Amino acid sequence: MTRHFLRDDSITPAEQAEILDLAAQLKKERWSEKPLEGPQTVAVIFDKSSTRTRVSFAVGIADLGGIPLIISTASSQLGGKETPADTARVLERQVSAIVWRTYAQAGLEQMADNSRVPVVNALSDDFHPCQLLADLLTIREHKGSTQGLTMSFFGDGESNMGHSYVLAGAMAGMHVRVASPEGYQPREDVVADARAIAEQTGGSVTVTADVEAAASGADVMITDTWVSMGKEEEKAGRLAALRSYKVTTDLMKLAADDAIFMHCLPADRGYEVDADVIDGDQSVIWDEAENRLHAQKALLVWLLRQQ
Numbered sequence: 001m002t003r004h005f006l007r008d009d010s011i012t013p014a015e016q017a018e019i020l021d022l023a024a025q026l027k028k029e030r031w032s033e034k035p036l037e038g039p040q041t042v043a044v045i046f047d048k049s050s051t052r053t054r055v056s057f058a059v060g061i062a063d064l065g066g067i068p069l070i071i072s073t074a075s076s077q078l079g080g081k082e083t084p085a086d087t088a089r090v091l092e093r094q095v096s097a098i099v100w101r102t103y104a105q106a107g108l109e110q111m112a113d114n115s116r117v118p119v120v121n122a123l124s125d126d127f128h129p130c131q132l133l134a135d136l137l138t139i140r141e142h143k144g145s146t147q148g149l150t151m152s153f154f155g156d157g158e159s160n161m162g163h164s165y166v167l168a169g170a171m172a173g174m175h176v177r178v179a180s181p182e183g184y185q186p187r188e189d190v191v192a193d194a195r196a197i198a199e200q201t202g203g204s205v206t207v208t209a210d211v212e213a214a215a216s217g218a219d220v221m222i223t224d225t226w227v228s229m230g231k232e233e234e235k236a237g238r239l240a241a242l243r244s245y246k247v248t249t250d251l252m253k254l255a256a257d258d259a260i261f262m263h264c265l266p267a268d269r270g271y272e273v274d275a276d277v278i279d280g281d282q283s284v285i286w287d288e289a290e291n292r293l294h295a296q297k298a299l300l301v302w303l304l305r306q307q
Contacts, residue, residue, distance in 0.1 A: 003306040004112040004119045008129040008167035023298035036066025040096040047102040056292035088115040118303040128160040132168035133295035138288045146172035152218040157186040161224040170198040177206045179214035215254040223272045247273045
């Protein structure tokens with residue numbers, strides 16, 4: 001049975017830990033795995049603009065012995081005439097995996113349902129699971145483990161990052177707090193899924209509008225852009241609704257003394273985070289950005305082993 005990675009809980013908590021262990025190994029021994037030797041090709045499809053995702057997947061696929069085939073939907077049939085199902089049936093005969101950065105989660109699910117090679121969600125409107133593998137790897141590096149730590153996210157909890165944090169954090173045995181105003185809190189079904197996972201891993205999920213309560217004693221402080229791709233027309237309303245959820249130097253003082261700050265980038269300094277925080281000593285954003293490479297390589301190696 002072909003395994004896909006469409007949302008954070010497409011894998012089990014034990015499998016998540018296995019992938020993170022492999023990512024740490026690959027970071028130490030960068031060229032030790034060559035499952036794409038041949039070279040084999042991986043299709044990397046972009047509906048949205050990208051820097052970190054494009055670079056990390058292209059470099060990672062090359063590191064694994066393969067060739068990244070970068071496809072823009074604006075110049076392919078997938079962007080108009082052809083369905084994800086038909087595209088999958090074409091690609092699966094020629095590539096070893098499909099990576100897609102897109103809008104609708106339903107498109108990824110349709111692609112996976114019709115593909116005999118692994119399909120990876122490189123970002124959708126609902127989830128960003130590859131980013132969370134990188135984030136958890138970063139937390140492990142700086143904290144030794146994820147189990148029992150408190151991770152607090154501030155801002156748009158209904159975003160793909162908000163959803164992935166509650167799922168992946170619960171899978172990693174963390175206590176996840178999401179601080180968002182009414183109308184911007186994570187979807188109830190995603191929170192319910194995360195809480196069911198947390199019951200098995202010893203973690204927890206708390207959704208609150210109270211910024212200070214979410215920050216109190218936290219080990220990991222996180223935010224993301226308030227205006228994601230596709231939300232530009234909502235900018236004024238979003239800035240007004242979320243302005244009290246900025247991660248400031250004063251908010252960081254409420255967290256644990258050794259708390260780290262994370263942001264998946266790109267960042268809008270002065271909006272969701274103070275420049276003094278993201279550029280300060282507690283920030284680990286550059287480790288986080290690098291770890292996209294190692295985490296995604298580990299994911300591809302793991303998925304290809306399941307074939």
